Amino acid sequence: MSDRQEWLQWLHGLAPEATVEDAGDWIEVLLAAGALPTFTAALEENHYEFATLVVESDTASDGFVLRYFFYDPNDGVIVAIRIAAAPDERLPSISQRGHAAAWHEREAEDLFGIPFEGHPFLGDYVLHDSVWPEDVRPMRPEFDPRERVTTPGIGVNWRPRRILHQEGAIIFPVGPIWADYNESALFLLETPGEQIYECHSRLFYKYRAVEKIAENQTREQGILLAERFSGSSAFAHVWAYCQALEKIGGCDVPPRAQALRTVFAELERIRYHAATIAALASSTSLAVGKSMSQEVEERMLRLTGQVCGHRYLFGLCVPGGLAWDPGAAALATLRAGVADAAKEFARLERRFVRTSSYLDRIEEMGTLPTEVADLYGVVGPVARASGRTVDLRRSLPYGSYADHRPDVPRELEGDGYARLRVYFAEIRASVALIEVLLANLPGGAIAAECPPAPGAALAWTEAPAGGTFHWLRIDDTGRIRRWRIAPPGFRNWHAFHRALEGAAFQDFHIIMASFGLSIAESDR
Amino acid sequence: MANWTLASLVRGIRTTRWPRRDDIPPGAVPLRLDGRAGDGREYKRLEDGAASPGNAVWTFRTAHSQGPLPRRFRHSVHVRFVDAGADGACISEVRLIDAPPYNMHRFGIFITASPREADVLLVAGPVTEAMRGALLKAYDAMATPRRVVAIGDEAINGGVFGKSFASAGGVHEVIPVDFIVPGCPPPPLAIIQGLLAAAGQIDVPQAEMTP
Numbered sequence: 001m002s003d004r005q006e007w008l009q010w011l012h013g014l015a016p017e018a019t020v021e022d023a024g025d026w027i028e029v030l031l032a033a034g035a036l037p038t039f040t041a042a043l044e045e046n047h048y049e050f051a052t053l054v055v056e057s058d059t060a061s062d063g064f065v066l067r068y069f070f071y072d073p074n075d076g077v078i079v080a081i082r083i084a085a086a087p088d089e090r091l092p093s094i095s096q097r098g099h100a101a102a103w104h105e106r107e108a109e110d111l112f113g114i115p116f117e118g119h120p121f122l123g124d125y126v127l128h129d130s131v132w133p134e135d136v137r138p139m140r141p142e143f144d145p146r147e148r149v150t151t152p153g154i155g156v157n158w159r160p161r162r163i164l165h166q167e168g169a170i171i172f173p174v175g176p177i178w179a180d181y182n183e184s185a186l187f188l189l190e191t192p193g194e195q196i197y198e199c200h201s202r203l204f205y206k207y208r209a210v211e212k213i214a215e216n217q218t219r220e221q222g223i224l225l226a227e228r229f230s231g232s233s234a235f236a237h238v239w240a241y242c243q244a245l246e247k248i249g250g251c252d253v254p255p256r257a258q259a260l261r262t263v264f265a266e267l268e269r270i271r272y273h274a275a276t277i278a279a280l281a282s283s284t285s286l287a288v289g290k291s292m293s294q295e296v297e298e299r300m301l302r303l304t305g306q307v308c309g310h311r312y313l314f315g316l317c318v319p320g321g322l323a324w325d326p327g328a329a330a331l332a333t334l335r336a337g338v339a340d341a342a343k344e345f346a347r348l349e350r351r352f353v354r355t356s357s358y359l360d361r362i363e364e365m366g367t368l369p370t371e372v373a374d375l376y377g378v379v380g381p382v383a384r385a386s387g388r389t390v391d392l393r394r395s396l397p398y399g400s401y402a403d404h405r406p407d408v409p410r411e412l413e414g415d416g417y418a419r420l421r422v423y424f425a426e427i428r429a430s431v432a433l434i435e436v437l438l439a440n441l442p443g444g445a446i447a448a449e450c451p452p453a454p455g456a457a458l459a460w461t462e463a464p465a466g467g468t469f470h471w472l473r474i475d476d477t478g479r480i481r482r483w484r485i486a487p488p489g490f491r492n493w494h495a496f497h498r499a500l501e502g503a504a505f506q507d508f509h510i511i512m513a514s515f516g517l518s519i520a521e522s523d524r
Numbered sequence: 525m526a527n528w529t530l531a532s533l534v535r536g537i538r539t540t541r542w543p544r545r546d547d548i549p550p551g552a553v554p555l556r557l558d559g560r561a562g563d564g565r566e567y568k569r570l571e572d573g574a575a576s577p578g579n580a581v582w583t584f585r586t587a588h589s590q591g592p593l594p595r596r597f598r599h600s601v602h603v604r605f606v607d608a609g610a611d612g613a614c615i616s617e618v619r620l621i622d623a624p625p626y627n628m629h630r631f632g633i634f635i636t637a638s639p640r641e642a643d644v645l646l647v648a649g650p651v652t653e654a655m656r657g658a659l660l661k662a663y664d665a666m667a668t669p670r671r672v673v674a675i676g677d678e679a680i681n682g683g684v685f686g687k688s689f690a691s692a693g694g695v696h697e698v699i700p701v702d703f704i705v706p707g708c709p710p711p712p713l714a715i716i717q718g719l720l721a722a723a724g725q726i727d728v729p730q731a732e733m734t735p
Binding site for chain 1: 617639689
């Protein structure tokens with residue numbers, strides 16, 4: 001099915017009672033809440049991928065408008081299922097079949113107070129019960145984000161959920177402050193002694209409520225937030241945010257800016273993966289390998305700092321293009337620097353794959369089989385190491401990716417070694433893409449006018465850790481009404497515990513490092 | 525089997541000689557330390573090759589600072605890092621302070637796993653509501669004398685996250701802070717300078733405006 005009309009008809013056939021309309025970027029299906037599970041099941045059967053769930057408050061009715069976004073990875077069609085919910089209406093959960101939406105529903109339940117019928121785990125998610133009282137719903141419009149909630153939670157009376165009931169079984173807590181420089185999160189490992197049977201990942205220790213504090217802010221303040229909530233994948237997020245603004249304003253980004261944005265996004269990917277490779281070497285106590293990886297990571301950071309004046313690409317992307325043109329000399333430095341680093345990466349990879357003691361630690365360790373990765377809708381390099389070639393750069397091309405399709409590696413084993421190979425292969429693909437883009441860089445303006453306009457849009461980028469979706473609604477005064485960030489970690493952290501099942505304690509660090517995920521990015 | 529040791533010996537020393545010598549490589553310290561969009565002017569300055577930050581000051585004492593640790597700690601300081609809601613860039617820079625290009629161990633600074641063994645608490649992030657208790661516990665577990673170094677704009681005054689129901693708006697709102705290292709994120713050299721100041725190996729000025 002390539003014709004849009006055919007898609008509309010097909011969707012209409014799935015739910016004859018629903019209204020199907022073409023909303024420009026996506027096809028919107030207005031559905032009764034009861035029909036949701038069967039409709040989403042039909043989409044999943046037709047290999048649609050779940051993108052994100054966007055909840056917005058409906059000021060007219062005091063209720064909520066929910067949009068479940070799905071996309072077809074082969075044809076690039078985006079479908080939004082729109083549900084209007086009354087204030088306390090119970091909605092059916094869609095995460096029984098596939099689990100991709102499970103954490104989105106948990107989040108909506110915790111922050112908006114929308115109950116989902118049939119969801120196995122609700123509550124105690126973003127807002128930890130030990131810290132927050134039960135009735136706090138920060139994303140509701142009447143909640144004032146400036147005031148601290150003074151009512152305490154249940155504190156020390158909080159008890160983790162136990163799944164393993166066996167004599168001598170214990171829950172081994174890791175976090176929230178743990179080991180050397182790890183990010184804050186709590187992992188409760190259930191074990192009868194040596195093996196990890198179950199892991200309960202408790203994230204959101206770093207919840208800074210970006211989506212809430214962004215409300216009523218100007219779009220310039222939104223840029224600062226988009227860069228700073230994740231930091232290590234700042235460019236991917238600010239690019240998605242700017243794309244949303246550009247779609248709302250209907251402005252065209254000049255080709256030179258598109259190409260350079262693509263270059264910087266790939267530069268970020270190389271650096272991000274270098275850090276992951278270093279962390280993986282460090283977790284296996286391969287000190288020299290870690291040092292050498294960090295050296296090349298630092299080299300990428302310095303190169304970025306030299307070319308852009310900032311090591312993490314902050315302050316570069318603006319609505320309509322880039323803040324300034326780096327100029328020919330700086331781009332020549334960048335091209336030479338990336339080519340140089342590519343040689344170093346190749347040397348490093350050769351050393352790693354020839355170190356049998358290292359491979360012993362990562363082979364057949366933390367395996368995520370393809371069917372589990374599919375079930376959780378895992379994205380990014382983790383998915384590609386488990387045989388899932390989901391990549392927004394190819395499925396829903398943006399920037400210069402329509403003309404320059406990147407090579408997407410695919411490994412089938414789904415273990416730590418497969419992930420390591422994917423990281424190196426992605427670095428190679430990114431280096432090749434940067435080389436092609438810089439060799440054929442179009443001239444012309446670096447930015448176009450992008451005046452503020454009211455409206456809503458969905459934008460996306462393939463962040464280093466996987467696809468991310470940003471939904472943005474701007475009100476009549478040009479301020480942010482709703483900004484929904486769906487980070488890649490939302491799927492991958494959810495599937496993380498499945499890779500831990502049966503692992504030994506000392507493998508916990510290694511499996512975590514091999515996932516290459518940022519907690520700041522998913523906690524927001 | 526790759527011979528890592530031999531490979532690393534052949535490569536030789538890769539560590540900067542800073543601060544003994546003024547050899548800060550280009551890009552090691554960003555020109556836009558706060559990460560805000562520039563108009564490209566700073567960048568032009570860099571292209572001329574004239575932008576070596578030299579012996580720049582990146583660290584400041586706070587108004588209520590206890591000053592550096594006593595003299596006997598000068599060459600042996602143990603640090604515990606606490607992520608109180610920091611962004612990934614900040615954490616990435618902290619991870620690099622003991623990487624070969626910077627190698628903080630040459631100053632006698634070490635990372636320890638437990639706050640009980642720590643002399644300095646290195647805190648990043650605006651202190652989220654969920655981390656408030658954990659940060660307090662870590663601070664209370666430390667033996668005196670102890671010092672707190674807050675790194676990054678978020679840790680100093682909340683930065684872009686400010687003060688809200690989810691963010692305390694800076695480390696000083698929860699525990700007393702002795703040194704601050706501004707920057708978003710502060711580069712590894714600046715973080716090391718903050719630790720050197722806490723160890724008493726260098727003198728730093730007092731911040732004009734402290735939170």
